[in-house]
Amino acid sequence: MRILYDASRLMSRADRSAPTGVDRVCLAYAEWLLASPNVTTIPVRGRKNRLVTVDPDWFRRFVVDLRAKWNGAAGAAGDRSHEARLLTALTAPNRPTASVLGAPPAPVQARPADKARVFKQFFRSRHAAPLPDADLYLNVGHTTLQDPTALQDLQAAGIARVVLIHDLIPVTHPEFCRPGDGDKHRDRVVNTLRHASQVIVNSAYTGEELQAFARRENLPQPPIHVAHLGLEPAFAAGDAVAAPRPYFVHVGTIEARKNLALLLTLWRRLEERLGDRTPSLVLVGRYGWENEAVLDHLQRSPNLQGVVHQASNLSDAVLARLMRGARAVLAPSSVEGYDLPAVEACAMGLHLIASDIPPHRELTPGAELIDPLDGLGWLDAIERASTADASAPPACAAPAYTAPDWTAHFAIVAGAVGLGAASPLASAAKAL
Template sequence: MDHPDYRMVPVRSRHDQLAAVDSRWFRECMTELRQRWTGVSSHRALNPNERRLFAALEAPQPTTSVIGEAPAPDEPSPGKKARVWKQYFRSRRVATPPPAQLYFNVGHTSLNTPEILTSLGARGIDRVVMLHDLIPITHPEFCRPGDGAKHRRRVLTALRHASRIVVNSQYTADELLAFADREKMPSPPIDVAHLGLEPIFQRGQPNGARRPYFVHVGTIEARKNLAFLLTIWRRLHEKMGDQAPRLVLIGRYGWENEAVLDHLQRSPNLQGLVHQVENLPDTALADLMNGAQAVLAPSSVEGFDLPAVEASALGVPLIASDIPAHREMVPQATLIDPLDGLGWMAALEAATRLRPVAPAYSAPTWKSHFQSIEDHLLPPLAATATAG
């Protein structure tokens, strides 16, 4: 929005057509979001549940687990309806797109049908689409029923009608090219631009005041392999007894997570050892990550895995699954096959007894991300300053 050479016009999709978003409202939303990401507005007091979590981690013996309430099936997330209506009333249908040379779609929305991209193409506007992963296509068993077919339509729309595609990792690029090959379709040019990190993710000091614990950050969903991790934790308790470490799952409940909920709510071995919270303020999240023996990332598949990158940037030891995205983004981590239960057991037990030393890590930055975007996509637009 603040680039001196380009003019950015915010739009969103509604009923397969573009809708113009109120520029002032959009700028206010982006300013607030930036403040949250950079830590300016993240200093809020802990709520009672979060205070219970920190007290439980500091207790000499396991207490009652701190577990957030799981949403009812098909229940919309709090505030979602209000946000949708706010956007609805602050946007209006665009009969004709504003004068522009480039349309940049950074999400997966509005790709279910080709109308928006084809109408823009007919007006000579380049269409750049960012794809974050192909997981619903390559691993539909980890997603909600129907998501695989929906995402396939989106990716086919991007391949057929985008001028260029941006992806967040080389692994995502490889999966996209393999998908195009299976569909016997040509692909537009693909650019890899690793996502950046915010300034708050800087190396911190370990907090040694608590008993050993580990942290997992991310939505509680099937592909995160958390049912496997909780099974490992039960075995750790059986083997180590009172010396077993604690585990904190930081993230909201997602989908296809029934096995995880069964462990959290019904396993007696995990009571007092495993905790779950969501929406922690950034300061509390950084404190928990810095104090952990290691951050854990046992996912079966990832397109990028931002929490693993953030942990590495903080200088926190990382134990992660040996999958392509982790080999690309966090090769310095302790990488273990996501099905190797004995390997995970050994690594966790060793890290409990002696906190590993995190290797040096060069984190991707937003500066390099946007420099890549500018180098590959925007130079032709600078002369006219009409990027939309």
């Protein structure tokens, strides 16, 4: 089996010491394919709306190095120093005088070009050579899809096209995204529906949104398969950060749809009531877009100083320990396609307070679900969790909850592309 794996997004993340949810999926697929003994993985990337091959030996080393970096084995010194300051603040017996915050996002025009990433993307690939013969093209990162040329070329060559769609949020909720992202993502979705052989979605909700979009736009619907995403090994039972004062954690990019402005407004109310007894809040994630309200709270609110902290680029090991020590993981998003951190929290048996939206009802049934507009309901839940017996078992620890895993995910993918239960890919999935 010869598979063209679109590594465009993964290669663009070469400089990052911590992944987003989509980045995790891209890496998991790369590892799965490379571990399959009877599969030839041919890494490719997009260049001028066409696909070019990437040096396979270099790509294999790149995947190993990226896994080590994201696991925390090769973190930058600056990241480690930031982790240490955050843990010191959380474990201090008294409220710190100042918050631990990462550097604010630089203006786009002031950001320097990343020469290392450019090198990896453009000089580890063959610019003009035709693609080798292959059976299947696999794209799980949304890249290369905004123009139909690559998919059309593959279709003309008789190569099956399998695409994973993570969400339709830029199309259905463009107000939460950067200007122009809605049109760009709409093009990706349209091209996928017109030219993909099979589509994988990460949740039933995403599948329903994709089908509804196809009906509205009178577009064809290739077979759509729901495959819940697996979790990294770090997000299992293990040790926790031991803090003398209660704290809560939110994990995710700091952007408007995460509803963090509401969360910070609630924390200000808590601080007005409790003063130095206010529980801490840690926002773990990179700065995204439409985040001005969050930045104003973090940088300018005196009530939140020493109480609310922000961190990015945490290793998986530190992040998992941080989540395990929290009174609850908070997920107040207005809209999600999957919400991997919420699923990770339930997999670790943690108390999860989440917005009452379709993906959370589907994926985290043991969570305490509250309408994302119900500020008083959220305030009550946080106060109850901060004063509850920390040793009491949370709802997500219920025996009925079974966390999704990559074995089941890749078995669905193998079946979707006609590989069968005894195929090399399905066997590799079972071995993970």
